Amino acid sequence: MLPPDKIIVLHFGSVEIHQNYMIMVMNEGVSVDATINAKLTEVALKHFGSRPFGYITHRKNSYSVDPNVYHKTSAIENLVGFAIVSDKDLRLGTAKVESRFLDKPMKVFKDLPSAIDWIEGKMP
Numbered sequence: 001m002l003p004p005d006k007i008i009v010l011h012f013g014s015v016e017i018h019q020n021y022m023i024m025v026m027n028e029g030v031s032v033d034a035t036i037n038a039k040l041t042e043v044a045l046k047h048f049g050s051r052p053f054g055y056i057t058h059r060k061n062s063y064s065v066d067p068n069v070y071h072k073t074s075a076i077e078n079l080v081g082f083a084i085v086s087d088k089d090l091r092l093g094t095a096k097v098e099s100r101f102l103d104k105p106m107k108v109f110k111d112l113p114s115a116i117d118w119i120e121g122k123m124p
Contacts, residue, residue, distance in 0.1 A: 001113060008043060012036050017047050021054035021119045023112070028061040037069035041076060052080045054119030058112060059086040070101035080122040082106040083115035 004016035004023070013026040022044060026032065044053060055073075073079065082104050099106040105122065109115040 001116060006047070010039065010043075012039075015040070015043055017043075020052070020123050021056055021116065022047070023056045023058055025058050025060050026063045028063065030061075030063040032063065032065040032069060034066070034069060034072070037072055041072065044076065044079070048078065050078055052078050052122075052124055054081045054083065054122060055079060056083040056085060056112070056115050056119060058115075059084060059088070065098060067098055067101040070098065070103075074103035076104075079104055080124075081119050083119055084108045085112050085115045086110070 002018065004018050006017040008015045012030045013024060016023040024040065082102055087110055107118055
């Protein structure tokens, strides 16, 4: 895996910006709501503009997601895929439920390299 082009530290976690994707690691106990989702959308649009990109959430910590945020995420036209990475079976099960709320390709992975390969394969 290549090093990130940029790392952005936010009050709710950190984002690695790579050429074709971003990797988000949320802090423990965060509740992802519309405000946090809007900030992530802002970061994505600032760094990728109208270029296609993928979003990878690396779920190292336990946190919750309001499934309603996926409606706004689905509206990002240049988002080519949404990958969830976790080595915890419970978190993987939760991710599968979340996928019902997103109108973009979404896939769950147990390791980061597999998620990156999947996202890279979605790039035009």
